[in-house]
Amino acid sequence: PTPGGPLLQVERAVKTFGGLRAVSDVSFELRAGEILGLIGPNGAGKSTMFNLITGVNPASSGVIRFAGQDVTRATAGQIHRLGISRTFQHVKVLPELTLLENAMMGGYARGKAGMLASLLRLERREEAALQHEALSQLQRVGLGAQAYALAGNLPLGQQRILEVARALVGDPSLLLLDEPAAGLRYGEKMELVGLLRRLRDEGITVLIVEHDMELVMNLVDRLVVMNSGEKLAEGSPPEVRASPAVREAYLGV
Ligand code: ADP
Ligand code: MG
Secondary structure, three states, rough: OOOEEEEEEEEEEEEEEOEEEEEEEEEEEEOOOEEEEEOOOOOOOOOHHHHHHHHOOOEEEEEEOOOOOEOOOOOHHHHHHOOOOOEEEEOOOOOOEEEHHHHHHOOOOOOHHHHHHHHHHHHHHHHHHHHHHHHHHHHHHHHHOOOOOOOOOOOOOHHHHHHHHHHHHOOOEEEEEOOOOOOOOOHHHHHHHHHHHHHHOOOOOEEEEOOOOOHHOOOOOHHHHHOOEEEEEOOOOHHHOOOOOHHHHHOOO
């Protein structure tokens, strides 16, 4: 896709769980080379939207296109191989494993058990190739020197950066980050912001869910706001800040 053209297109996406519409008729586009923020209160449907895009859950209806290709019914593995990678809100690094071992799991974006199982089935040659790539992604994010340290010994901010390195394995063109700055100290947040800007400048398109409004407003090019499963607003940070619907429903002012 050309820079500035649509990389990801979500068209009228719906996801129901029983009677609950977790995502209700949401449409938006992600342009190649931009950082798009997805914000909204707890329960708005942000993580569910990530699950639809990455094939963790199939959409109940609607269409999702990546680089022009319909991926609405694609599996998580197929979507990962096409170039969409993510971090999970609740699946964090495995503390008893080294940074390198953690990063190697990025070869498999299927949740903890699936990743471990896949890792155990690797051939020697594949394992060496994966190790090589994982190491180069650790170096890319500035964690190369600590490749053989245990992930659990890292400060939280570096654990989050390790999660980004893990997601970078496989060289995705689109990175989805689900609340990567939650619980981080100010300095750690700034480090993460610096890394995400650099990755964007290296050509990676980023979709980020984040609650820290100051961080989001400073980082993103555009925002999509969700509330109760629906899209409430979309636009640049100043446009979203000025939106009466957003102020009322989300910012509470
Ligand atoms: P957010 O990430 O914006 O906080 P979620 O996407 O996690 O919101 O959740 C949106 C709504 O969907 C919530 O009401 C949540 O309880 C519900 N939900 C999410 N996943 C499931 C699931 N697997 N089964 C049933 N309900 C779910
Ligand atoms: Mg969430």
